[in-house]
Amino acid sequence: MKKEGIALRRKVNLNDWWVFTKNCDFIPKKLPEDWEIVCLPHTWNAVDGQDGGADYERRACWYATELESPDREKTDRVYLEFDGINAVATVYLNGNKVGYHEGGYSRFRVDVTEFLKEEENLIAVCVDNSEKSNVYPQTADFTFYGGIYRDVNVIVVPETHFQLDYWGADGLAVVAKTDGSVALHAYVTDAQEGDSVQFEIKDAEDKTVAEAFTKAKPDTEMMLMIPDVHLWQGIEDPYLYHVAARIVRHNEVVDEVCVRFGVREFYVDPEKGFFLNGKSMPLRGVSRHQDRLGIGNALRKEDHEYDAQLIKELGANTIRLAHYQHNQAFYDACDELGFIVWAEIPFISVMNQDPAAHENCRSQMKELIYQNFNHPSICFWGISNEITIGGERPGLLDNLKDLNALAKSLDTTRLTTIAHVSMLPKDSPMNGITDVISYNHYFGWYGGNMEQNEAWLDDFHRQNPQCPLGISEYGAEGIITYHNDSPKCRDYSEEYQALYHEHMAKVIEERPYLWATHVWNMFDFGCDARDEGGVKGRNNKGLVTFDRKIKKDAFFVYKAYWSKEPFVHLCGKRYAQRTAEEISVKVYSNQPSVTLIVNGVTEKTLQGSKVFVFEHVSLKEGWNTIIAKAGSCVDSMTLEKGEEENPAYVLVDDDDGEYAMNWFDGIDLSNTQMTFHEGYYSIKDKIQDVIEHEEAGTILISAIQSMLNMKLGKNMMRMMGQKSMEELAGMLGNQAGDHGKGALAYLNQELQKIKKK
Numbered sequence: 001m002k003k004e005g006i007a008l009r010r011k012v013n014l015n016d017w018w019v020f021t022k023n024c025d026f027i028p029k030k031l032p033e034d035w036e037i038v039c040l041p042h043t044w045n046a047v048d049g050q051d052g053g054a055d056y057e058r059r060a061c062w063y064a065t066e067l068e069s070p071d072r073e074k075t076d077r078v079y080l081e082f083d084g085i086n087a088v089a090t091v092y093l094n095g096n097k098v099g100y101h102e103g104g105y106s107r108f109r110v111d112v113t114e115f116l117k118e119e120e121n122l123i124a125v126c127v128d129n130s131e132k133s134n135v136y137p138q139t140a141d142f143t144f145y146g147g148i149y150r151d152v153n154v155i156v157v158p159e160t161h162f163q164l165d166y167w168g169a170d171g172l173a174v175v176a177k178t179d180g181s182v183a184l185h186a187y188v189t190d191a192q193e194g195d196s197v198q199f200e201i202k203d204a205e206d207k208t209v210a211e212a213f214t215k216a217k218p219d220t221e222m223m224l225m226i227p228d229v230h231l232w233q234g235i236e237d238p239y240l241y242h243v244a245a246r247i248v249r250h251n252e253v254v255d256e257v258c259v260r261f262g263v264r265e266f267y268v269d270p271e272k273g274f275f276l277n278g279k280s281m282p283l284r285g286v287s288r289h290q291d292r293l294g295i296g297n298a299l300r301k302e303d304h305e306y307d308a309q310l311i312k313e314l315g316a317n318t319i320r321l322a323h324y325q326h327n328q329a330f331y332d333a334c335d336e337l338g339f340i341v342w343a344e345i346p347f348i349s350v351m352n353q354d355p356a357a358h359e360n361c362r363s364q365m366k367e368l369i370y371q372n373f374n375h376p377s378i379c380f381w382g383i384s385n386e387i388t389i390g391g392e393r394p395g396l397l398d399n400l401k402d403l404n405a406l407a408k409s410l411d412t413t414r415l416t417t418i419a420h421v422s423m424l425p426k427d428s429p430m431n432g433i434t435d436v437i438s439y440n441h442y443f444g445w446y447g448g449n450m451e452q453n454e455a456w457l458d459d460f461h462r463q464n465p466q467c468p469l470g471i472s473e474y475g476a477e478g479i480i481t482y483h484n485d486s487p488k489c490r491d492y493s494e495e496y497q498a499l500y501h502e503h504m505a506k507v508i509e510e511r512p513y514l515w516a517t518h519v520w521n522m523f524d525f526g527c528d529a530r531d532e533g534g535v536k537g538r539n540n541k542g543l544v545t546f547d548r549k550i551k552k553d554a555f556f557v558y559k560a561y562w563s564k565e566p567f568v569h570l571c572g573k574r575y576a577q578r579t580a581e582e583i584s585v586k587v588y589s590n591q592p593s594v595t596l597i598v599n600g601v602t603e604k605t606l607q608g609s610k611v612f613v614f615e616h617v618s619l620k621e622g623w624n625t626i627i628a629k630a631g632s633c634v635d636s637m638t639l640e641k642g643e644e645e646n647p648a649y650v651l652v653d654d655d656d657g658e659y660a661m662n663w664f665d666g667i668d669l670s671n672t673q674m675t676f677h678e679g680y681y682s683i684k685d686k687i688q689d690v691i692e693h694e695e696a697g698t699i700l701i702s703a704i705q706s707m708l709n710m711k712l713g714k715n716m717m718r719m720m721g722q723k724s725m726e727e728l729a730g731m732l733g734n735q736a737g738d739h740g741k742g743a744l745a746y747l748n749q750e751l752q753k754i755k756k757k
């Protein structure tokens, strides 16, 4: 890397050529010749992390590459910058340990100046995604793909530069207000006497709109004013400015950083929801994970941008970026497209009592906030997800309060939020921690029926009128192979998923008090422990398939509710072989009327809103062409009528087994003693071992279902596989109310009757 002209910062991407191995038990001192050649981004779990079985390789692996010594002044500093390594990384340069980082989703940098040799240098990184008691996430419904799955850069800066050592941040923080004032903090390392910092704000057309000079200090603070400021108005008008900060010495610029920002202010009203720049904007959108079929989490910039475009097409105005910090490319896309973002740390499912684990939460929170401070799209910091499902362990409430206080102390401009598990009591003290709250509800999927949603929401709102309430997750599996005319909960059909979302979209639209709602999930995603509806290794609740190739019918429910772009969509295209003489044809559209044309003959025109159902449409033997027209929009499909049902349309075995939801009914739970006889099952065994035994597994799942009042199959329980029932005892104690402890003891007693093979 050759230096040109003055010693400004130079950043060079190092993705291109690395070697990789799963088998290395020494610290490489020279480039190993027999390792596999790979390019970054890379994960070793692209295949085994998505094929089911909860058996993907979670281990330590090695990456290495050579770095030509950067051309530089003697006093320059050289940093390696890693945008994301999952989950624990130890970095070596020429055999010296130069860096260590815990947490798989954030950027970190290592100052390697002192260890650089002239000519060739060897970078070696040991990457470990095995379970660690002090690193989150610990247990969750997604694959923790291991690897250097984001970019690696080398940065050369002069001795005096904008800070690179502070939590991976930019070294420049911007707070812009709607009156046009822009407060800037530039953090200068090694400022010299006489150095100054120049700030220059440019508008979207690259015209300078404000400029200022001040004395360079470790924290250089300045206030600028943008005349006639243009606001960042979400998806309606995502107007961006950028600001350059330059360290100026005599007649030279020594270092420069440039960041984009948007000017916006917002608040949440518990009755009326979210307001952006004083304008009401009910937040309606989706959640997103960061993986894809065949490539795991090793997404390229274009993959991130593609996802963002699909969400834009849906018409959403908000995204929950679950369950961890996402790639900068995605937050950038959100800034550009105007989504309001909920960003969060992976404090999820189960709290580990190791005090170091809490420290890890704190450091992931600091990284999340410092690294993403300037994104106008981010309005909410999420402190945890369904953390009480793993039990309200001692210290949990304090830890949550501490995380909330930390987030508030680092950023006074944004609100904090939390995603609660459905069963958390409405009056739980967990609801009083963050500025706004949200619940994950799966009534109509895991248990209950979809109508329970509106009842629960209205009840909560009545009881807690001052508490801003959102739905952080709701969804149902939709597998595009399965079809039928009378869809039912848990049949995994594309039709049930669509019906469920029709219901939810309406419930949500009728409740402006919901400050935000997020569909779980925009895309199917990898979870190696899953085996649902005959699909292994995947959560199928996406509105779009894992490969991003097919938009399920449910996608168009939301497009009809949210998008302003005129469209018409015929449902049931994949339900292509029919046997009935007459069918009903469903159409989603955001137009006021839809005309259906069947085999060239106009059937009917329906006036309506969003969902149009044409009943008694007759089909002839063989191919039938069906066309829907709405204004200038057209959609068309061909259905084939025959005698034979297509057997592929029906899920044969969903492995849900026969479990009792009322397992404890009529049993006296008050007097059971806990015994732990060797060779017999007990609550101390790992869940995954218990469910492999038919009888013990049935008992365990029936007990859990009864306690949670939720239908869970073996496949669901496999996700908790590494934990024992005892470890999940807190959850049972809470959810089952007073008799929780007795229930656990009774479960143990029943398991103790079964001999291990």
Ligand code: GCB
Binding pocket: 140, 141, 142, 323, 385, 386, 440, 473, 520, 539, 541
């Ligand atoms: C949840 C979790 C999410 C899961 C989802 C599901 O509540 O927060 O991580 O993927 O449920 O599909 O079960």
